[in-house]
Amino acid sequence: MVSAMEIYQLLPQAACKECGYVSCMALAVALLSREKKLEDCPSLFDPKYADKLNKLKELLAPLEQASETGLIIHDEKCFGCANCVVACPVNVANDPTGSAIGLGPKSDKVILVIENGVVRCLNPNECRRFGPNRILCNACTATCPSKAIEFV
Amino acid sequence: MGIDLRIITFRDIFQYEAGKKSRFSPEFQNLSAQIIMDKDDMVQLGLKDGQNVCLENEMSKIVVKAIQTDDEPHPGLAFMTNSPWSNQLVKDNINDRIxxxxxxxxxxxxASNESVTNLAELLERLRH
Amino acid sequence: MAVCTGCSLLCEDIEVALKTGAIEKAKNLCRKGQGHFQALFSDRTVPSVEGGETSLDQAIEKAANILMNAKDPLLYGWSNSSLEAQKVGIELAKKLEAKIDDTSSFCQGQLLERVLKGELPSCTLDDVRNFADVSVFWGADPSNSHPRHLSRFSYYPRGSKRQKGYEEERNCVVIDVRKSSTAKLCSDYFRIPPGGDAEFAEAIIAILDGKMPRFGDKKRMIGLASIFKKADFGAIFPGLGLVYSLVQKMEIFENLVARLNDVSNYKVVPMVGHYNMRGFNELMLDETGYINQISFKNGVHHGSENSVTMAAKSSDACLVVGSDPLSALPFVIARSLAKSQLVVIDPRRSLTTDAAKVVIPSAMSGLESGGKAVRMDGVRISFEPIFESNLLSDEEILTRIMEAI
Structure with missing residues (x-):
């Protein structure tokens, strides 16, 4: 999992404020939450930072796969156990006769499903971590035996 | 110099999956021919994560990869999946215990400089 | 909906979309089940005798010939076959006056026998989902062995008496020698030293008897006994860790279960591995009064000398059905099997088929052939084939061998 500190260490640390933030640390946090992009830091595109820019691109690449809620699925770690599918409160509420009671989902309003042996995210907008009234629900990550799901 | 270890076999979903795909695949060998060891035990043998370790008893001798545990310390204990590799070392002296x-x-x-015992060699041993 | 025969949970909610020679999309299969289904497309066997490809008829004829002429044949495997195939297998053993045994001999046999004979109280997994507020995994790691156990039945789902979330209404206890994937998820993990299972059980019994435990962290042990006492309905799932540790001291576990039933309601569901091991054990019990390790030579004889681990060395011929003992058994036993007149019925290539004198390819049970099986908790489940295949089922192959003898 990428940390804001790792991102910060690769930024110019010039306090130029061109991105609109007072410090590079603040920008690092914004990059992590995907509110800002690398292009928002013009200094970074100075050739002397080329190495750092490349490293940052590498570091932030996984974040691009994240859904709007910041959910990333690591297929290679997933057991396909469906603990997350069954524990997700939205799945439970929207699918009382399927995932709520441990079976495969019967509703198309669920967020998490198991396909080809691994978990997949549908309808991310339904996730409790989405939208202005979001809460930091962690039902899916807390029930995962292998850290196959994370939020960034 | 060597140390005594007690190996306990366990189930791993990825090793199982690899064995289902093919018992003869490199993935199955990679996930079977490895032993999960305690950090201090590895230090004692001068082993780094992923280096080869020789396991020997009166039944057989095999070389597998040592993997450092992410569990709490368990000196003297090590873990392998049930496979043709771990089974090389299991005693057949079962008497009435079955x-x-x-x-x-x-x-x-x-510690070992030899390469990991491969499946072809295990098959050869079965024939003799 | 299809049934997954990848393990003894026999999940019945599998949806598979097919395209030629592949699975386009599978829904609700866990990683283990996905591996089981994908096995259709790799390492399939062909009929062979002495390593050379033959016709199916020739392979069956040769198999019958070997078994007929053997003095002391062993018929082994069975846990990955339907009830229908197992029935024919038992008839074949009778006809040949052979020894017959299955994987339960070195797996869950000891506990399952007590369950089937009514000596240990048991229940269905549906009861666990609906009523259990305590699930105990003892020397078992279902996340790796039965990946959907926790989500379908024992921890995470809602049930008729368990309408709220698992955090509020269920406790999950793991007792193990290592922090397994399941131990990382449970509410209470107890690490025990290897072989410490008996002392752990005795310590809980002592607390229930009002004494101080002599094992483990006293405060935590008393806390656990208190969880056990307060439970409405507890389910204990013993794995191979417990079975191998207690072997000849299984009465300690029985005592613990009896004591727990004095204070609350506790059931035991052994973590059977293969999809129809319990089915074979039930059929054998009906037929012989024992679940495994039978010789039909001059009547019915039960004993450890008929177990695969013993008989592999004494038998001159062995029929293996749907199992890979050369991978799964200790090397010396595997080598004895490899050197015997080995006949294997298996859909897929394995160390055992590679060493066999005769290989007879079969349809993959549950995927290419239908039938019935018994889930780990005793529920019978029927399944239909989901892939078209010209291959014969285990049942058909065994029937043809019977006819040839």
Whole structure:
């Protein structure tokens, strides 16, 4: 999992404020939450930072796969156990006769499903971590035996 | 110099999946021919994560990859999946117990420069 | 909906979309089940005798010939076959006056026998989902062995008496020698030293008897006994860790279960591995009064000398059905099997088929052939084939061998 500190260490640390933030640390946090992009830091595109820019691109690449809620699925770690599918409160509420009671989902309003042996995210907008009234629900990550799901 | 280890076999979903795909695949060998060891035990043998370790007892001798545990310390204990590799070391002296000691395999472990024992060699041993 | 025969949970909610020679999309299969289904497309066997490809008829004829002429044949495997195939297998053993045994001999046999004979109280997994507020995994790691156990039945789902979330209404206890994937998820993990299972059980019994435990962290042990006492309905799932540790001291576990039933309601569901091991054990019990390790030579004889681990060395011929003992058994036993007149019925290539004198390819049970099986908790489940295949089922192959003898 990428940390804001790792991102910060690769930024110019010039306090130029061109991105609109007072410090590079603040920008690092914004990059992590995907509110800002690398292009928002013009200094970074100075050739002397080329190495750092490349490293940052590498570091932030996984974040691009994240859904709007910041959910990333690591297929290679997933057991396909469906603990997350069954524990997700939205799945439970929207699918009382399927995932709520441990079976495969019967509703198309669920967020998490198991396909080809691994978990997949549908309808991310339904996730409790989405939208202005979001809460930091962690039902899916807390029930995962292998850290196959994370939020960034 | 070697140390004594007790090996306990366990189930791993990825090793199982690899074995389902093919018993003869490199993935199955990679996930079977490895032993999960305690950090201090590895230090004692001068082993780094992923280096080869020789396991030997009166039944057989094999070389597998040592993987450092992410669990709490368990000196003297090590873990392998049930596979043709771990089964090389399981005693057949079962008498009236019937169940072989799959979870109490006693071996001497030492660092090794030899390559990991491959399936072809295990098959050869089965024929002799 | 299809049934997954990848393990003894026999999940019945599998949806598979097919395209030629592949699975386009599978829904609700866990990683283990996905591996089981994908096995259709790799390492399939062909009929062979002495390593050379033959016709199916020739392979069956040769198999019958070997078994007929053997003095002391062993018929082994069975846990990955339907009830229908197992029935024919038992008839074949009778006809040949052979020894017959299955994987339960070195797996869950000891506990399952007590369950089937009514000596240990048991229940269905549906009861666990609906009523259990305590699930105990003892020397078992279902996340790796039965990946959907926790989500379908024992921890995470809602049930008729368990309408709220698992955090509020269920406790999950793991007792193990290592922090397994399941131990990382449970509410209470107890690490025990290897072989410490008996002392752990005795310590809980002592607390229930009002004494101080002599094992483990006293405060935590008393806390656990208190969880056990307060439970409405507890389910204990013993794995191979417990079975191998207790072997000849299983009465300690029985005592614990009896004591727990004095204070609350506790059931035991052994973590059977293969999809129809329990089915074979039930059929054998009906037929012989024992679940495994039978010789039909001059009547019915039960004993450890008929177990695969013993008989592999004494038998001159062995029929293996749907199992890979050369991978799964200790090397010396595997080598004895490899050197015997080995006949294997298996859909897929394995160490055992590679060493066999005769290989007879079969349809993959549950995927290419239908039938019935018994889930780990005793529920019978029927399944239909989901892939078209010209291959014969285990049942058909065994029937043809019977006819040839």
């Amino acid at each position: 169940i072989p000691d799959f979870k109490a395999i006693l071996v001497q472990a030492s």
